[in-house]
Amino acid sequence: MLQELKPQEPPKSHSLVQPPQNRAYQSLQIRLGYLSLESELSGIVDLPTKTVSFEPLTSAAPGPMSADASRPSVSAVQKHPPNFVTPHPPYDVYAAPVFHARELTKPGAEKRTYHFDIDVTDYPREGGDVDFVVGGAIGVCAPNNSEMVDHVFDLLGVPNFVRDKPIVLKTTTGRWPTIWGEEEARELVTTRRELLTWCSDIQSYPPTKRLFRLLAEHAEDEHEKKILMYLSSAQGQGTFCDLRTGPYITLVQLLSAFPSSRPPLDHLLSVLNALMPRFYSLSQDPMVSSERDGTSYRRLIEIAVTVHESADWSGGNRTGTSSGFFERVARQIIAAEKQGKNARDLDLRVPMFRGLMANPLAREFVSDGPMLLIGAGVGIAPFRGFVHRRLKSANCANKVWVLQGVRDSLVDELYSGDWGMHEDQVKKVVQSRRGEGKYVQEEVRAQADLVWSIINALDGRIFVCGSSKGMGEGVEAALVDVAMAKAALNLDEAKAFWEEKKKAGQYIAETW
DSSP states (O other), rough: OSOOOOOOOOOOOGGOOOOSSSSSHHHHHOOOEEEEOOOOOSSSSOOOOOEEEEOOOOOOOSOOTTTOOOOOOHHHHHSSTTTTTTOOOOOEEEEEEEEEEEOOSSSTSSOOOOEEEOOTTTTOOOSOOOOTTTOOOEEOOOOHHHHHHHHHHHHTTHHHHHHHHEEEEEEEESTTTTTOOOOSSSSEEEOOHHHHHHHBBBBOOOOOHHHHHHHHHOSSSSSHHHHHHHHSSSHHHHHHHHHHSSSSOOHHHHHHHHBBOOOHHHHHHHOOOOHOOOEEEEESOSOBBOOOOSSSBBBBEEEEOOOOOEOOTSEEEEHHHHHHHHHHHHHHHHHHHHHTOOHHHTTTTEEEEEOSOGGGGGGSSSOOOEEEEEEEEGGGTTTTHHHOOOOOOOOTTTEEEEEESSSSSSHOOTTTSSSSSTHHHEEEEEEESTTTTOHHHHHHHHHHHHOOOOOOTOEEEEEEEEEIIIIIIHHHHHHHHHHHHHHHHHHHHHHHHHHHHTTSEEEEEEEO
16 A cells, blocks of 8 residues: 555557456456556565365375275265364364254245254263353354355366365365364365365455466466456555455356466465354253154254345355355255155254354353343344243242344244243344334333343343344443443443443353
């Protein structure tokens, strides 16, 4: 930004760069100005170092497989990641069977949300007696969509017969292709499909200049090369920033926009971000064992997943990596149940591990004081377990209240009727698109007396869970207003009050 750039002058018309004429490129809305083939570019990033390489598999190759060992089928590859994909030691990824799935939202809801019962009866008890707890989370290593993976292979010109062929992978440094392994060189046996399915994120991160520089290096069309070099340069900084701040751009979109660029897969994997786990809070008290098939004891954990969807350059919509994976699983189960089958007949699995995140909702408390649970959207799911546990107690001090924000309770109120026999007494639903049209933070202000009595009660606690934008920020501002009104504090004093409550573990927020 400190570099002085020469002003661009209109070049001769015949030397202007001609953008690719395809829908993917047009969807990027790249501003080129007077870019010509003769334009001088400065500050171009260096070609990224190649840290990944492939070698043919021989009988002496490292790893648990011999040269003639059989590989899993393409469908099996989608069920469990390779063994070298591991979370934090001593945990491993466990392919947990899906016991049941159902849609919580109804047709017309702005976002679709699904509930999953996941069978953890045989989950390994590594790392001692630590168990799933109410308010806790699980990590899910969701694979990339198999159709998107094949589309990337097609665009790179990777032949079908080599996609599942065993190879020796060598890396020079870093953690990839593991999740939280050591920073070191690696040599192991895998396939190209395993790497692209489980190890590299092809749709969740904005593109980098290193990626554009790599594409430019292998672009055969001079106009495409110039545009890609421009995006890697100081002159193209503004356009590059526009691309990064807009909707996320998938790898398929970029390769389709610049079809003459086909970088080698191993060099491309050196540049892409690692595919990381997604974490989901439990939506029930996992200490309550479940026996739902009537024949044998099965231990289940429950989660709720909202599908994140955005417009796709090809004209339709695309989902997030993990939410899309869960929706595909749910739809298969729902379709099977309509035919009289169940999830166990399909053998659908979720690659998961017990979450190691310091989830503030999973804290254990010495005593049980009154609780106010504030959430919107899928952020309400972890509170269900708190309510189920609390309503079992006959102690009148163990009261719990829920403020649930929804758009329209007729279509997107999650877990309606599933909070226990006293649901009407403990839960208030606030609708932003129906009735009075209020947001949950407005109800926090309206319930100022309740908020103030709980936060000042012995071991009283207030929990907030949901999106940080809008709901999370709004609820925090509403709590500050309550403190100002009830204790005659100024703005800074009210903010300091809630900071002290956070440190004391009485105000607990889990937002994203």
